[in-house]
Amino acid sequence: xxxxxTSVLVLYINQRVGSQAVPRPAIRVRINKGIFEQxxxxxxxxxxxxxxxxxxxSTQQCFPEGCVQIHSLQVTGFRQPSLVSFGPYPPNQFIIxxxxxxxxxxxxxxxxxxxxxxxPVVGRVQVTGVGISVAALFDIQKSVNDEPYLRMTACxxxxxxxxxxxxxxxxxxxxxxGKYQEAMSASSKAQIEESICExxxxxxxxxxxxxxxxxxxxxxxxxxxxxxxxxxxNARSPVRGPNLQRRTFKRTKRASEDYYDDIESTDKKSSxxxxxxxxxxxxxxxxxxxxxxxxxxxxxxxxxxRHIMIDLTLLDASATxxxxxxxxxxxxxxxxxxxxxxxxxxxxFRLPQNTQRRMAEIAISEYTANSLLYHAHRTNSLxxxxxxxSPGLGNILKTTCTVDEVCLSDQVEEIGKAYPGQRLEIIIRxxxxxxxxxxxxxxxxxxxxxxxxxxxxxxRKIGVIPFSIEALIRLQTVGSVLKGRITIxxxxxxxxxxxxxxxxxxxxGLRKTTKTAIENMTNGILGNGIPLxxxxxxxxxxxxxxxxxxxxxAALLQAxxxxxxxxxxxx
Numbered sequence: 232x233x234x235x236x237t238s239v240l241v242l243y244i245n246q247r248v249g250s251q252a253v254p255r256p257a258i259r260v261r262i263n264k265g266i267f268e269q270x271x272x273x274x275x276x277x278x279x280x281x282x283x284x285x286x287x288x289s290t291q292q293c294f295p296e297g298c299v300q301i302h303s304l305q306v307t308g309f310r311q312p313s314l315v316s317f318g319p320y321p322p323n324q325f326i327i328x329x330x331x332x333x334x335x336x337x338x339x340x341x342x343x344x345x346x347x348x349x350x351p352v353v354g355r356v357q358v359t360g361v362g363i364s365v366a367a368l369f370d371i372q373k374s375v376n377d378e379p380y381l382r383m384t385a386c387x388x389x390x391x392x393x394x395x396x397x398x399x400x401x402x403x404x405x406x407x408x409g410k411y412q413e414a415m416s417a418s419s420k421a422q423i424e425e426s427i428c429e430x431x432x433x434x435x436x437x438x439x440x441x442x443x444x445x446x447x448x449x450x451x452x453x454x455x456x457x458x459x460x461x462x463x464x465n466a467r468s469p470v471r472g473p474n475l476q477r478r479t480f481k482r483t484k485r486a487s488e489d490y491y492d493d494i495e496s497t498d499k500k501s502s503x504x505x506x507x508x509x510x511x512x513x514x515x516x517x518x519x520x521x522x523x524x525x526x527x528x529x530x531x532x533x534x535x536x537r538h539i540m541i542d543l544t545l546l547d548a549s550a551t552x553x554x555x556x557x558x559x560x561x562x563x564x565x566x567x568x569x570x571x572x573x574x575x576x577x578x579x580f581r582l583p584q585n586t587q588r589r590m591a592e593i594a595i596s597e598y599t600a601n602s603l604l605y606h607a608h609r610t611n612s613l614x615x616x617x618x619x620x621s622p623g624l625g626n627i628l629k630t631t632c633t634v635d636e637v638c639l640s641d642q643v644e645e646i647g648k649a650y651p652g653q654r655l656e657i658i659i660r661x662x663x664x665x666x667x668x669x670x671x672x673x674x675x676x677x678x679x680x681x682x683x684x685x686x687x688x689x690x691r692k693i694g695v696i697p698f699s700i701e702a703l704i705r706l707q708t709v710g711s712v713l714k715g716r717i718t719i720x721x722x723x724x725x726x727x728x729x730x731x732x733x734x735x736x737x738x739x740g741l742r743k744t745t746k747t748a749i750e751n752m753t754n755g756i757l758g759n760g761i762p763l764x765x766x767x768x769x770x771x772x773x774x775x776x777x778x779x780x781x782x783x784x785a786a787l788l789q790a791x792x793x794x795x796x797x798x799x800x801x802x
Contacts, residue, residue, distance in 0.1 A: 255546070255576040256558025256561060279311050282329075287336060304358075311332060314330040316328045332363050334359075344403070344407070370384055379443045381436070383431075386431065387424060388427070451541075452540075535607075535614065541599065563599060563603050565609070577598055577784060580785075590790070608665065617656065637744075639655065643738070646693075655686060660680055660683070672707065673781060694731060700722050708763065712759075713760060717753045719746050776790060
């Protein structure tokens with residue numbers, strides 16, 4: 232009966248524990264050898280400066296025959312360590328190791344010792360350390376304010392010899408050294424060990440924990456894009472002529488007005504035009520296209536994502552002999568909405584295999600990426616804008632063109648007849664949350680949206696076409712640019728099109744031309760490469776050699792870090 236009750240109780244407890252949601256990391260960060268080498272250099276400089284200046288407090292040592300007080304201790308000699316290292320220590324700690332240093336400490340002593348009669352003792356004390364090594368272990372903890380810091384879990388002198396002798400005590404010098412040297416040496420070693428470890432702890436709090444505490448617990452999606460793509464923010468546009476400057480101002484102004492966000496509720500439907508059958512026109516190849524961060528900013532306003540927050544709360548940590556990893560929440564929320572992502576964090580979520588490691592690696596799971604897309608869609612933040620000045624689209628958005636050019640009227644003659652000699656601009660908005668799947672070196676994107684057509688420079692809408700697209704995107708970082716290739720595996724115009732009175736079937740020629748144009752334009756951009764450069768304006772970290780890749784289940788961002796400049800704000 233007792234066994235039965237015990238089994239029922241255990242089952243009940245397991246069910247209760249199992250029903251509670253255990254936070255699972257959806258982002259993992261790994262720091263590798265290069266960062267630890269820089270950290271070791273920083274610690275070595277601090278140790279070489281601070282340890283010779285440590286203060287050894289006064290103490291009292293007692294023996295059966297009496298007690299002596301040791302005071303005025305000072306480090307009068309010091310040989311720098313042969314090696315100072317800061318590195319990972321399995322299973323989830325850091326280790327600071329100070330190897331092979333010597334010291335000489337001198338002080339005063341006074342007291343009484345009873346040898347037949349009670350005798351006063353006054354003289355000097357000398358503590359010598361030879362070949363000393365110290366090891367200090369730390370783990371990452373969080374304060375009540377959820378700020379990470381390094382906690383010292385162990386520290387000791389684990390190598391070398393500490394010897395204590397007295398001098399100038401008169402006839403008792405040899406007697407005291409012979410009888411009490413071992414006890415005095417052990418006591419001095421413990422005292423000096425405590426002083427050195429307190430000093431090492433203070434240094435780690437001042438120079439490492441203070442910086443860990445500044446790490447954000449949340450980061451906006453816009454900041455993440457700006458950091459790695461250097462778009463938006465304070466990026467300066469190239470100098471332009473007066474006419475183009477005026478056009479740029481208009482586009483920027485419209486971007487701040489959410490790309491005509493309310494245009495559908497204020498404009499009337501476009502006038503119907505008799506339908507006709509589509510004709511096919513041979514599309515011309517679009518050459519490689521150069522794109523700048525400013526071009527990206529004008530096509531998509533990254534600041535629209537500033538309300539989408541990614542939780543960076545630390546959930547776990549692990550270490551090998553060569554690297555240290557932490558798991559972060561990766562939960563995505565929006566300050567504009569209380570909605571919860573319908574997706575679930577992966578379990579287990581591990582860092583992907585990577586043979587070309589930079590100093591720091593960030594693996595972002597599909598859960599985080601899709602949750603970001605979900606909240607961006609639900610808050611109407613996924614709006615894309617293009618006009619005749621967008622790279623690769625200049626002539627295509629003309630309403631009429633010459634025989635040597637490609638434009639919309641090649642497929643829809645009604646555009647050229649209704650609006651000859653003009654240019655169009657388009658706004659694309661999602662109608663369902665997009666989804667992305669990550670595979671080795673490629674991503675699969677699914678997106679449903681609506682493309683709204685306007686006469687450029689006006690708020691006049693002339694048509695709208697709902698669409699669905701599925702694409703395979705291959706990505707590879709080459710040097711300092713992100714290159715790749717896109718293949719559209721599915722592209723359809725959907726019911727509900729309102730475009731010059733034409734049906735979806737009538738628009739099939741435009742659909743095929745658009746599919747080819749999107750592939751050519753995107754491949755022209757990806758063929759030339761998107762520049763990857765870290766923005767120091769957004770991040771205090773000094774990053775270089777940015778590398779973006781895709782692995783099964785995760786997007787992998789890598790970079791080298793200048794730790795000294797990041798810590799001490801040196802450019």
